[in-house]
Amino acid sequence: MLHPSLGKILLSCLERDLERIQFLDGFRGAAVPVLWNFMYQSDDHLPYSLPSISVQSAIPLYISPSVPLPFPLGHGTTTLGFVFQGGVIAAADSRSSCAGLVACPESQKIIPVHSHLVSTTSGTSADCALWKRILARELRLYQLRNRRRLSTGGAAKLLSHMLHPFKGTELSMDAGTQSKGTDGKKTGSVSETGPRLYYVCSDGLRLQGELFSVGSGSPYAYSILDGNIHWGLSVDEAVSVAREAVYRATHRDAYSGNNVDLYHVTAKGWRRRKREDLKEEYYREKERERKRVEERRREIENKKQTK
């Protein structure tokens, strides 16, 4: 997840973003370097916040301006979601980075919106958290007014329409919303049953699909998922593929890491798997490799002896 870098903030204070700071936060004529705003969402720590102004930067890394980026690098995170016969799996890492600094190693990137809707986030943590709350509020209001829950597609559409006016203001947010629809509810001409997954981003793009991965670690995750996901997976298989995809992405991507969060959404609602430290997974894998090599060596030895 992205937190604006201090260096970038200092630079951008001197540029056009100054108007934006004033616009966003009402600090007129603020020429002081601004402090970054970050969300500390772990249960074990006291919330730590400075009086701050948040300034979004368009590029997630601080790159010296003379070296251009090869292609637009995604937000510093790995999140993924996919649909299968047992519902929807959402998985994400938990590292919040701020240029080269790990601002928070234990952030929550998957935010439940309501009992049957879960949303992964990528981009600026403040934006994501705010817009999720706004979405949750709007969905609850809809539910109270219309006595039925808004479908996932409707929720995704609502989110994309709410974000569209902010296009070009460097609001940065990608979300995958997903839910397993409640059984057999037919309202008017829309019957929403079954698991659904949508990709929404702050450009205003909204796509329905069966597999999405968002963030700087997404290419690594896609390559693991593409070969192994199909509709008929069992829950355990799906969970292990999701875990592995996040693990591989965090291994290669510098801006993803620490822990993996996994949510499984079914018709009964979402269930959260215990957060796992990927460092342990790395050592476990090394151990497994070592054992495998040992066994191979022993087999070859035995073969030689029996010959």
Next chain:
Amino acid sequence: MEYLIGIQGPDFVLVAADNVAAHSIIQIKHDYDKMFKLSEKILLLCVGEAGDTVQFAEYIQKNVQLYKMRNGYELSPAAAANFTRKNLADYLRSRTPYHVNLLLAGYDATDGPGLYYMDYLSALAQAPFAAHGYGAFLTLSILDRYYRPDLTRDEAVELLKKCVEELNKRFILNLRSFTVRLIDKEGIHDLEKLPLV
């Protein structure tokens, strides 16, 4: 990156669009439909900036449908094209211009088939054939060479296949599949996706 093409015949319009939704270097969706049905005989093909395309196209789509509800009859393709152009032009010099390139294809009972090319600066031109995207650089000359105003439906599909072959051969990106639709006096027909396996 995205590709749209339209070919007008004497009594039909053939349109095709690629199916890729991409985000930086990743294809996030392989079966994305870029055509929006404005009415029974009008299709709007829309590419451009992420988000802008769907927002603008759906806005036009709903307004065209509203016109039908209010007045009892549908907008003609020419009227819909000019309406779209006006909206695009109005937003052009606002704080939030829509960066979209469009093809509007339709069949009118009185005027016959019509293909309208519109770009993000809201330039509108009716043309016998048109294409958008980098792929247009490769395929417009094929259309120039082989297009005739009296193409039959099959010939038009063959011409389209020639264009797709050229893209598969020379275009740097892998545009795996194209949705193809045909509009004539009976309405909008879905044809087989290209390239045929």
